[in-house]
Amino acid sequence: MTRANKTRDSGNETIQMTQNLSFSLISTNKIIQMSNVSTSYDSKNFALEKINLSIDRGTNYAIVGQSGSGKSTLLKLMNGMMVPSSGTIKIDYVSPNMNNKKFKKMMHTIGYIPQSLGLVKNITVLDNILIGALPRLNKIQSFFRKFPEHEVTEAKRIISLVGLTGKENRKAYMLSGGEKRRVAIARALMQKPTILLADEIVSELDHVTAKEIMNLIADAQKRMNLTAIMVHHDMQLALEYANRVAVIKEGHKILEIGVEGDTIVDFQTGDMTTEEIMEMHADDTKK
Amino acid sequence: MTPKNNILIGIIVGLVLIASYNIEANPLDFVEGFPNLGIILEEILVLENIVDNMKYVPSALLAMLETLQMAFIGTVVGVVIGLPFSMLAARNLNSKFVYAPIRILLAIVRTFPSILWAMLFVIVVGLGPFAGVLAIILYTIGFVTKLQFESIETIDSDPMDAVSSIGVSKFQLIRYVVIPEAASHLLGQMLYMFDYNVRQSSILGIVGAGGIGFFIIQYIKFFEYGKAAVYLFVVLIVVLGIEWISVKIRDKYIVKSQHGMEVTAK
Ligand SMILES: Nc1ncnc2c1ncn2[C@@H]1O[C@H](COP(=O)(O)OP(=O)(O)OP(=O)(O)O)[C@@H](O)[C@H]1O
Numbered sequence: 064m065t066r067a068n069k070t071r072d073s074g075n076e077t078i079q080m081t082q083n084l085s086f087s088l089i090s091t092n093k094i095i096q097m098s099n100v101s102t103s104y105d106s107k108n109f110a111l112e113k114i115n116l117s118i119d120r121g122t123n124y125a126i127v128g129q130s131g132s133g134k135s136t137l138l139k140l141m142n143g144m145m146v147p148s149s150g151t152i153k154i155d156y157v158s159p160n161m162n163n164k165k166f167k168k169m170m171h172t173i174g175y176i177p178q179s180l181g182l183v184k185n186i187t188v189l190d191n192i193l194i195g196a197l198p199r200l201n202k203i204q205s206f207f208r209k210f211p212e213h214e215v216t217e218a219k220r221i222i223s224l225v226g227l228t229g230k231e232n233r234k235a236y237m238l239s240g241g242e243k244r245r246v247a248i249a250r251a252l253m254q255k256p257t258i259l260l261a262d263e264i265v266s267e268l269d270h271v272t273a274k275e276i277m278n279l280i281a282d283a284q285k286r287m288n289l290t291a292i293m294v295h296h297d298m299q300l301a302l303e304y305a306n307r308v309a310v311i312k313e314g315h316k317i318l319e320i321g322v323e324g325d326t327i328v329d330f331q332t333g334d335m336t337t338e339e340i341m342e343m344h345a346d347d348t349k350k
Numbered sequence: 351m352t353p354k355n356n357i358l359i360g361i362i363v364g365l366v367l368i369a370s371y372n373i374e375a376n377p378l379d380f381v382e383g384f385p386n387l388g389i390i391l392e393e394i395l396v397l398e399n400i401v402d403n404m405k406y407v408p409s410a411l412l413a414m415l416e417t418l419q420m421a422f423i424g425t426v427v428g429v430v431i432g433l434p435f436s437m438l439a440a441r442n443l444n445s446k447f448v449y450a451p452i453r454i455l456l457a458i459v460r461t462f463p464s465i466l467w468a469m470l471f472v473i474v475v476g477l478g479p480f481a482g483v484l485a486i487i488l489y490t491i492g493f494v495t496k497l498q499f500e501s502i503e504t505i506d507s508d509p510m511d512a513v514s515s516i517g518v519s520k521f522q523l524i525r526y527v528v529i530p531e532a533a534s535h536l537l538g539q540m541l542y543m544f545d546y547n548v549r550q551s552s553i554l555g556i557v558g559a560g561g562i563g564f565f566i567i568q569y570i571k572f573f574e575y576g577k578a579a580v581y582l583f584v585v586l587i588v589v590l591g592i593e594w595i596s597v598k599i600r601d602k603y604i605v606k607s608q609h610g611m612e613v614t615a616k
């Protein structure tokens with residue numbers, strides 16, 4: 064109780080407390096909840112408007128939409144890099160905001176792979192991956208760059224997992240696009256994440272490499288019971304890997320579907336056949 | 351050329367003329383005084399004098415070594431002290447309440463030319479190279495921090511955002527992202543600063559703060575231009591040598607890494 068009181072979240076504290084209680088009773092399963100979230104970069108246009116989302120723990124969630132529709136913005140809201148101008152977001156009942164101490168601790172286990180990957184160019188693959196373990200170092204270790212033996216072992220294990228064995232001492236700028244993506248994924252896995260946010264990490268890759276990388280994440284997701292939220296350009300790819308797909312258009316969520324094998328369940332817009340859904344997106348991408 | 355530009359050029363030319371009048375910069379004085387240079391050169395370039403003055407080369411080299419030591423210590427210590435200040439002065443790492451006061455402080459430090467710092471430290475710690483080293487340190491802090499925080503502000507924000515989203519501490523962000531990303535710039539600036547400080551240390555002797563400048567000014571005062579020339583020549587050779595070495599280092603480690611090329615040949 065006192066902890067909930069202390070949390071200075073943007074929402075109303077009393078409401079939050081009761082929500083905390085009721086949610087934990089009804090469904091501890093919701094890891095991300097967004098209600099009526101709007102945000103903008105400038106005062107004129109909304110980048111996202113009135114988004115409602117709720118994501119179950121362990122889901123492989125996909126967000127699809129055209130360029131400029133607000134997909135990256137949605138991910139930045141989930142990892143606290145941006146805050147909504149209205150509405151509420153809760154990640155495990157905490158509002159994502161970099162200045163919120165409680166959330167900052169949670170960030171340790173939210174793997175975020177930005178569209179630009181964000182690798183440190185002049186350091187090696189291994190050093191880039193070890194960055195994911197930084198929150199687990201104490202002050203002295205991080206001052207002297209002394210990673211414990213088991214962290215280095217773990218990093219090497221992940222390196223072989225993502226297929227970068229033999230390249231651990233390469234500088235990041237010397238890697239190919241696909242290899243860079245593997246490094247970014249490895250850095251995120253090094254965080255021992257509970258949530259993985261990935262922004263179009265396979266969009267620019269050839270089909271084979273894209274599949275390899277998607278399988279890699281799907282494996283990790285199942286094994287670590289990760290909640291993966293991946294942004295895609297390609298509806299086909301999203302349907303192939305995700306349990307849930309949300310379609311964003313011009314800052315609005317226009318569709319959310321569940322995928323179970325070959326059947327597609329429509330969660331938002333009522334009755335729509337698989338063909339209609341596919342066609343709808345085909346229109347989107349042609350523009 | 352637009353009329354606006356013409357007016358601007360007119361104003362600049364006008365200002366140069368007014369300024370010249372005020373400081374009594376008269377081209378005629380220069381022309382009339384020119385033969386004096388001939389007299390100096392004549393004394394320097396007489397063969398016997400040159401041979402005779404050669405015996406001063408070892409002591410000139412020794413004085414130059416002291417100068418180099420001053421520049422080296424001053425540069426390294428100045429850069430090391432400067433770096434944390436630069437981190438605090440960078441706008442992409444701090445709030446206004448941190449970077450603004452730090453920038454003002456650094457701007458004040460930067461206002462003093464090294465020779466003024468040297469005079470100050472001669473008063474504080476007495477004559478000799480230590481005063482010169484302190485002067486170089488202070489000058490370096492003022493100067494190099496501006497280069498440093500400006501280059502820190504231009505580093506790619508993508509890795510910074512990606513790594514901050516892990517929830518690392520500010521120190522870790524600097525240690526593991528900012529410094530590696532800016533390393534080649536920081537190293538380049540340090541070389542540049544050393545280059546510059548060698549030249550500066552050569553004149554700090556004028557106010558008694560050690561180094562080769564002390565000898566040069568003494569000889570000039572007593573009209574011993576030949577000896578002064580030997581010392582100046584040593585400065586010239588050493589400065590050129592350092593310039594050459596730093597170009598080599600720059601080529602090998604800095605330029606290539608900035609252009610994303612492989613640095614170490616396999
Ligand atoms: N830093 C920014 N400053 C101002 N506007 C921005 C900024 N980033 C994004 N926007 C705007 O917000 C809207 C949504 O951008 P967002 O990056 O979320 O799109 P996206 O769906 O990820 O597109 P893409 O597929 O091209 O990556 C766009 O209209 C974009 O122009």
Ligand SMILES: [Mg+2]
Pocket residue numbers: 134135136178262263
């Ligand atoms: Mg995007």
